[in-house]
Amino acid sequence: MERSQLIANLQTILGADKVLDDKLDMLSYSYDSSFKARNNRYIPDVVVTLTSTDEVSKVMQFAYEHNVPVTPRGAGTGETCGALAIEGGIVIDLGGWDVIEEVDAENMQVQLRPGVIHADLNKYLAAYGLFFPPDPGSSQMCTVGGMVANNSSGLRAVKYGTTEQYVLGLEIVLPNGQVIITGGVNSRAIKNVSGLNLTKLFIGSEGTLGIVTKIRLRLWPKPKSRGILMAVYDDLEEAPKTVLEVYKAGILPSGIEILDASAIKAVNEYKPEIALPNAEAILLFELDGNPASVEWEGNEVTRIVNTRAVNAEWSTDPERMAKLWQGRAVTATAAARLRADGSRIFAGEDISIPLNQVTESIKRIKALGAKYGIGVVNYGHIGDGNVHTAPVINPEDPKEVELANKLVDEIHLTAIELGGTTTGEHGIGAVRSQYARQEHGAALDVMYAVKKALDPKGIMNPGKLLPKEGDNKDVSTSAGS
Amino acid sequence: MFQQVPAVKDLLRKCVRCGKCRSVCPIFKEIKTESAAPRSRVFLTQLLRDKELEPDSAVADRANKCLLCKSCTAECPSGIPVDQMVVAMRSYLKDYDNNKTKRMLVSTMFNNRKSLKRAHLLLQGYQATGLNHIVNKTGVLGLISKDLETANRLLAPVSGPIASRQIAEKTPAAGTRQVKVGYFLGCATNMFYPERALATIEVLRRNGCEVFTPKDLKCCGLPHIASGDTAAAAAKTIHNFKAFYQAGVDVIISDCASCSSMLQGNYYDQLFEQGLPEEIEYFKNKVFDLNKFLTDSIELNEDLQAIPKTTVTYHDPCHLVKSQGIKDQPRKILHLVPGVELVEMEGADQCCGGAGTFGISHYDLSSKILERKISAIKNTHTDFVTTACPACSMQLGHGLSKHHMNSQVKHPVELLAAAYKAAEQSGKIS
Numbered sequence: 001m002e003r004s005q006l007i008a009n010l011q012t013i014l015g016a017d018k019v020l021d022d023k024l025d026m027l028s029y030s031y032d033s034s035f036k037a038r039n040n041r042y043i044p045d046v047v048v049t050l051t052s053t054d055e056v057s058k059v060m061q062f063a064y065e066h067n068v069p070v071t072p073r074g075a076g077t078g079e080t081c082g083a084l085a086i087e088g089g090i091v092i093d094l095g096g097w098d099v100i101e102e103v104d105a106e107n108m109q110v111q112l113r114p115g116v117i118h119a120d121l122n123k124y125l126a127a128y129g130l131f132f133p134p135d136p137g138s139s140q141m142c143t144v145g146g147m148v149a150n151n152s153s154g155l156r157a158v159k160y161g162t163t164e165q166y167v168l169g170l171e172i173v174l175p176n177g178q179v180i181i182t183g184g185v186n187s188r189a190i191k192n193v194s195g196l197n198l199t200k201l202f203i204g205s206e207g208t209l210g211i212v213t214k215i216r217l218r219l220w221p222k223p224k225s226r227g228i229l230m231a232v233y234d235d236l237e238e239a240p241k242t243v244l245e246v247y248k249a250g251i252l253p254s255g256i257e258i259l260d261a262s263a264i265k266a267v268n269e270y271k272p273e274i275a276l277p278n279a280e281a282i283l284l285f286e287l288d289g290n291p292a293s294v295e296w297e298g299n300e301v302t303r304i305v306n307t308r309a310v311n312a313e314w315s316t317d318p319e320r321m322a323k324l325w326q327g328r329a330v331t332a333t334a335a336a337r338l339r340a341d342g343s344r345i346f347a348g349e350d351i352s353i354p355l356n357q358v359t360e361s362i363k364r365i366k367a368l369g370a371k372y373g374i375g376v377v378n379y380g381h382i383g384d385g386n387v388h389t390a391p392v393i394n395p396e397d398p399k400e401v402e403l404a405n406k407l408v409d410e411i412h413l414t415a416i417e418l419g420g421t422t423t424g425e426h427g428i429g430a431v432r433s434q435y436a437r438q439e440h441g442a443a444l445d446v447m448y449a450v451k452k453a454l455d456p457k458g459i460m461n462p463g464k465l466l467p468k469e470g471d472n473k474d475v476s477t478s479a480g481s
Numbered sequence: 482m483f484q485q486v487p488a489v490k491d492l493l494r495k496c497v498r499c500g501k502c503r504s505v506c507p508i509f510k511e512i513k514t515e516s517a518a519p520r521s522r523v524f525l526t527q528l529l530r531d532k533e534l535e536p537d538s539a540v541a542d543r544a545n546k547c548l549l550c551k552s553c554t555a556e557c558p559s560g561i562p563v564d565q566m567v568v569a570m571r572s573y574l575k576d577y578d579n580n581k582t583k584r585m586l587v588s589t590m591f592n593n594r595k596s597l598k599r600a601h602l603l604l605q606g607y608q609a610t611g612l613n614h615i616v617n618k619t620g621v622l623g624l625i626s627k628d629l630e631t632a633n634r635l636l637a638p639v640s641g642p643i644a645s646r647q648i649a650e651k652t653p654a655a656g657t658r659q660v661k662v663g664y665f666l667g668c669a670t671n672m673f674y675p676e677r678a679l680a681t682i683e684v685l686r687r688n689g690c691e692v693f694t695p696k697d698l699k700c701c702g703l704p705h706i707a708s709g710d711t712a713a714a715a716a717k718t719i720h721n722f723k724a725f726y727q728a729g730v731d732v733i734i735s736d737c738a739s740c741s742s743m744l745q746g747n748y749y750d751q752l753f754e755q756g757l758p759e760e761i762e763y764f765k766n767k768v769f770d771l772n773k774f775l776t777d778s779i780e781l782n783e784d785l786q787a788i789p790k791t792t793v794t795y796h797d798p799c800h801l802v803k804s805q806g807i808k809d810q811p812r813k814i815l816h817l818v819p820g821v822e823l824v825e826m827e828g829a830d831q832c833c834g835g836a837g838t839f840g841i842s843h844y845d846l847s848s849k850i851l852e853r854k855i856s857a858i859k860n861t862h863t864d865f866v867t868t869a870c871p872a873c874s875m876q877l878g879h880g881l882s883k884h885h886m887n888s889q890v891k892h893p894v895e896l897l898a899a900a901y902k903a904a905e906q907s908g909k910i911s
Contacts (some may be wrong), residue, residue, distance in 0.1 A: 342495070
């Protein structure tokens with residue numbers, strides 16, 4: 001369909017104020033945080049800003065009838081091109097649909113629309129003494145809809161797991177415009193094994209099977225007490241050993257985060273008031289629960305940590321804890337501060353490794369950085385093996401871009417080789433599907449079958465999550481370009 | 482040269498488009514589409530720089546849809562000065578900016594003391610005769626220009642003579658002189674809040690400061706650079722610093738958040754590509770906001786007498802809290818004044834939406850931002866609103882009057898000056 005006709009049709013369906021078609025608007029929807037989007041322009045034909053299930057359904061019916069690709073988008077904070085119209089067509093911006101419809105405190109659940117910002121949700125829920133535990137580093141800007149689409153997690157996945165553990169049900173608009181509710185049409189049950197678990201099928205499907213228009217989340221009571229232990233190491237390789245020792249002692253912290261020397265430097269440059277000590281590595285253990293258990297666990301973890309760390313700081317002061325936790329949360333982008341003429345890139349940034357291979361993976365990644373002459377910052381969720389890597393390059397230098405792509409490919413392959421995966425929480429999008437056959441074997445064919453059953457015309461976020469059929473190479477050499 | 486501005490040439494590449502700026506941008510909060518996000522402006526700057534995008538009025542419009550509040554700059558994890566990019570864009574796109582009212586205001590009112598006095602006289606006469614009410618009621622200005630009509634509504638009432646007519650060029654210190662202060666009397670304080678300027682002089686004088694207030698100061702240049710006129714901003718900056726340099730002052734103080742932030746050199750690498758002139762270099766790190774100077778640089782004279790009991794709330798001007806990191810100092814002053822009780826509002830550091838001429842050129846958007854602020858003020862149930870920026874004062878005053886609230890807007894220094902006055906009247910100090 002001609003672009004002008006597409007725009008006119010959508011204006012008729014939705015009204016002109018819901019349709020963006022200006023060139024500058026289209027450019028603004030051509031990026032997310034990914035390295036790939038930095039190097040390419042994925043310009044949609046049209047953007048619609050929707051705030052009702054009916055609108056989404058009408059747009060999908062129209063797109064289905066006319067074979068127009070549709071890409072749903074939240075806040076566009078993803079790192080994989082997941083919300084970009086890489087095949088053109090319609091972008092549905094759901095970021096403005098930020099309505100918390102109902103907090104059912106007695107049943108410990110909330111119903112909300114996809115554009116609600118994660119931090120806003122938890123701020124709202126605090127009045128009820130409840131919270132939605134997954135804690136992405138992008139909490140201040142990412143939408144809960146995006147979290148569902150990517151099965152996001154974050155700093156507290158060690159104890160609280162990922163988004164999927166909290167989604168009780170979803171309202172989904174299918175590619176043909178049909179609206180379904182998963183998890184029971186009228187259900188408020190917390191446990192529910194009735195029927196195939198379609199909820200879990202859609203969680204983490206990255207908008208390739210349908211569009212999430214409503215979310216029913218299970219909530220947890222907010223812990224009464226919290227403390228953070230900062231352990232300081234003069235040898236990076238000692239840090240992962242402590243993590244295993246804490247688990248062996250029967251303690252499950254709510255989060256265990258690592259920052260290497262360069263990550264520490266980046267944080268201190270960004271927020272000097274956080275004042276992290278200069279060291280080869282820092283571990284942050286977050287403990288939560290009732291006051292007595294937090295105190296006991298704090299003492300116990302301090303004792304364990306002191307066998308390897310050169311220093312440890314235990315804090316229950318809310319201000320200090322907020323600073324330490326914020327320090328870790330901002331590392332992702334603060335890494336850019338390490339090089340005056342450079343930037344961090346989001347590529348190869350999300351590998352997830354078996355716990356007993358974390359030390360080896362960090363060693364190998366450091367070696368790979370040295371091999372390509374690229375500084376790599378290591379930080380992240382060491383408690384569940386999801387250690388993030390941040391290559392820092394001059395992204396405007398084509399030679400560095402080429403080397404970075406090679407580095408990223410090797411990082412992904414290293415993860416697979418060590419028994420891990422290419423992505424722990426950021427997703428596949430358009431940047432990691434080339435490893436799908438290697439990671440999933442024959443299961444990939446079942447994924448194709450599911451995709452075809454729900455989206456026979458292939459209009460739903462095309463080019464994401466799954467490699468094009470017939471293009472199932474085991475490895476790639478063009479990871480992020 | 483646009484492409485050579487450091488923020489554009491080098492720092493731009495640091496943007497990873499993480500979206501942190503979306504979460505703090507007052508404009509994005511209202512519009513909620515990606516094009517309103519600061520990272521979109523960074524991206525458009527990149528496209529302009531790399532010639533992927535041609536300059537035109539549509540891009541100029543986008544560049545203008547920014548408060549220059551620095552919320553994004555202050556919070557950017559990568560350390561990108563987004564506001565500097567926006568300013569560079571505006572300069573580059575100056576010829577495509579169609580807003581005539583804004584340009585007229587900047588080039589006439591915010592020019593020099595003469596033009597300011599002329600504008601003051603005109604405005605005073607206009608308001609004193611009640612003509613402004615007639616104009617407001619009939620909406621006649623709207624026939625000429627909608628922006629002009631808006632400007633008319635936003636301007637604070639002027640009463641009495643302009644401050645610069647009431648202040649001597651040199652005010653001696655009460656007691657022994659400890660510091661020779663250069664007082665940068667900004668245009669808006671001078672014209673709309675002369676009592677504030679007098680309070681500043683009074684408080685400085687009572688704290689061992691000899692105050693030099695140059696008679697021929699020009700505008701600080703912020704309205705000019707904000708509207709893309711870097712040449713005018715540079716000329717005014719040099720002129721002003723020369724005046725202080727020649728007078729041999731130790732420090733330069735301003736009670737206007739925007740003036741002090743401008744004079745501290747936020748945009749100087751765009752104004753002075755060849756390096757800083759000697760007079761400006763000399764005052765590097767010697768320009769202070771009044772609140773900061775009083776609380777951090779000198780030992781404040783605490784011979785104060787209680788003023789009638791009053792409750793106040795405080796609004797953080799963006800150009801203080803985000804540009805200069807000044808948050809505690811004005812509050813410290815308020816706590817010092819006996820009789821004053823400070824009640825914090827929710828989101829005290831959220832922009833009020835004024836931002837100089839932005840409130841005129843984008844009145845509807847600005848009003849939405851203002852509404853949030855007024856509602857936060859309402860919830861404090863206080864007698865006064867305090868803030869440290871005349872532009873914020875005007876915007877807040879406009880919001881309060883729209884909501885028929887009797888509350889006034891004052892600078893903390895006015896309450897401090899009142900407490901000195903009370904002490905003098907009680908014979909506590911002479």
